[in-house]
Amino acid sequence: MDRRAEITQYYKELDRAYFMEFYKEQAHKDTPFPIGYGQTISQPSLVLEMTILLDLKRESRVLEIGTGSGYQTALLAKAVERVYTVERVEELYLKAKERLNQAGYTNIEFKLADAKLGWPEKGPFDRIMVTAAPPILPQPLLDQLANGGKMVIPVGEGYGQDLLLVTKDYKGRIRQGVVAKVSFVPLRDS
Numbered sequence: 001m002d003r004r005a006e007i008t009q010y011y012k013e014l015d016r017a018y019f020m021e022f023y024k025e026q027a028h029k030d031t032p033f034p035i036g037y038g039q040t041i042s043q044p045s046l047v048l049e050m051t052i053l054l055d056l057k058r059e060s061r062v063l064e065i066g067t068g069s070g071y072q073t074a075l076l077a078k079a080v081e082r083v084y085t086v087e088r089v090e091e092l093y094l095k096a097k098e099r100l101n102q103a104g105y106t107n108i109e110f111k112l113a114d115a116k117l118g119w120p121e122k123g124p125f126d127r128i129m130v131t132a133a134p135p136i137l138p139q140p141l142l143d144q145l146a147n148g149g150k151m152v153i154p155v156g157e158g159y160g161q162d163l164l165l166v167t168k169d170y171k172g173r174i175r176q177g178v179v180a181k182v183s184f185v186p187l188r189d190s
């Protein structure tokens, strides 16, 4: 099975309702839903596309910015050996941690912090998945991306942002390209 098919399979195995607080009966709909604290669980088809775009290898060390419900975290954790996820809202951090631990995931490390700063002690990361939008690319995240690494990140102000695929080559050179127009909640300033 190729990697795309494999990740699609993991995605199908996930019960999205498990990660939702409200509207559980509508979990099958391909739209974002509120999870409290002004935050949302992302649109599932976008979670899948972004995960495929990240080009995960089984051995990739992945940093996720914005744990939220933990839904994207779960998909990443099925696909790779180790996931590091950072969330700034304590209630969401605690709930996601409990949910994922209860579901049996043992390869996720959680941190309560402002994720704009990444997770320097655990970097560099082979892959970085950002699920809240900063106005510009945060330098700490670029610094924590390993050579040969890839980052998927929505960047921009207001409701519409550019989804960027950022790559760092083996010499440390950064390239970025716009892959889609998206609408994420803002990556907040602490």
Ligand code: SAH
Pocket (backbone or CB within 6 Å): 039, 040, 041, 042, 065, 066, 067, 068, 069, 070, 071, 072, 073, 086, 087, 088, 089, 092, 113, 114, 115, 116, 131, 132, 185, 186, 187, 188, 189, 190
């Ligand atoms: N992947 C999540 C999406 C959650 S929405 C899901 O599918 O459920 C984005 C999340 O980013 C929110 O939980 C929000 O609280 C968090 N966030 C916003 N700004 C942040 C920051 N500066 N540091 C860490 N997390 C942040």
